[in-house]
Amino acid sequence: MASLHSYLLVSGLLFAIGFAGVVLRRNIIVVFMCLELMLSAANLTLVAFSRFNGKNGLPDYDGQMLVFFVITVAAAEVAVGLAIIVALYRARQTIHTDELTSMKG
């Protein structure tokens, strides 16, 4: 059986991968996907803690509730974010972060 540490390690590594993508990639849609990876890594941590800190012999369902709310907020965030990206593409004809410099000082 896998222990709590292995779940935390795997979710931390997934978070690090997503973080690397956010910092290194220049395509704004891929940056967005990496944000989703980071949110999912946090979800895995929550579910792992809920399973390993049981209540009344069952997993602690309060942790899973937080996962549902994170998934809902992530879905709303993706919808709004992609709409912003489409509006950005209409205005500038690019989605590369290097070429979007109008707010640079």
Add this chain to the structure above:
Amino acid sequence: MPLTLFWFFAIVMLVGGLAVVSLRNPVAAALAMVSSFVGLAGLFIGLNAYFVGVMQILVYAGAIMVLFLFIIMLLDLKTEEKQAPKVVPLVGGLGIVLAFTIQLFGILGKVPNKESTPIDYQAASEHYAPISKSVSERLADGQLPDVNLVGDVIFKGYNLPLQIVGVLLLVATVGVVVLSKRQTI
């Protein structure tokens, strides 16, 4: 979950994540993300969170991925041409990630490790006996009525947050419609 299955799903998830970061074609990155989320759903199911696992597949691998692919095809994105990577952002980014990973190992050494204990169906059945007879009976049979238990917690303990999240989704829908309307002024 057996250790081999855990590592299988974990490696599917991590390799999918690495592919999202490293593949140049956005469509390939989106499909790699699907495999990453399928591995993650496998890990959720191994943690006895069946409903969360199914939701992960339905919402992420289903709805959100279709949305991403739809936008990629709508914008008609080409594969990124190879550019010489700039040194400062590359070193800075990898440095931050490396620092994070080192910190992760440091923190893991301090968190008390736990082995997973099997679900105690008898205690759970006794706890749910005054609340719901059918849930209690199924628990006594050694089944885990995951959806019933999740519904019990979400509607009794988290009713107000649930309503607020519903309003949030409505606001997001209205916001998307406003954003995608072509500005005529």
